[in-house]
Amino acid sequence: MKSSPLSIGAAAARFGLATHVLRHWEDLGLLRPERNSADRRLYGDDDLVRIAVILRSKAAGMSLDQIGVLLDDDHGPKRHAVLQEHLADLDRRMEEMRLSRAMTVHAFECEAHDITRCPHFRSMITDVLDGSATWSAAAPRP
Structure with missing residues (x-):
């Protein structure tokens, strides 16, 4: 109704x-x-x-x-491309959130006073430190 x-x-x-x-x-x-x-x-x-x-x-x-x-009903093929691009963006953002959550959980549970001195935490960011990855999972590599 x-x-x-x-x-x-x-x-x-x-x-x-x-x-x-x-x-x-x-x-x-x-x-x-x-x-x-x-x-x-x-x-x-x-x-x-x-x-x-x-x-x-x-x-x-x-x-x-x-x-x-x-x-827009007139954008059939373009609609598919936009949705595919958005799904890829969501996947990147979800991976970034997963990594952020893991780091936050570790920081919360870690007994180290200075999280940057914790060997396990450092192992979580080794790829960023050695330049093989960017900090943001959503950011393109240079």
Whole structure:
């Protein structure tokens, strides 16, 4: 069952956004709300789903340009490439988080007063120290 369309203020409030954010997304073509006879925006169920997709995609690290491709029916092949690129980025970020977590757990459990003097900690960063890896798993090698 469809719900009644929401005003821009009500739609923005539902998601904890300022109204200018929805206007900006509309300017970029991410949203296309209907208009009433007074030319006021009316956000229906499909618009609310698009807002939720935009917010979830932004939280996952996608740019508005990438989200635009994701939401655009005319970008079939490009959509696939954008999603593939985003998956690779997520994998890099997850690996960086895994390494960061391991280092943090070790620092938390380590009895060494100065973590930089701990041999086990040093072994965790040997590849960075000898130049065979970068500090950030997401950063490209020079």
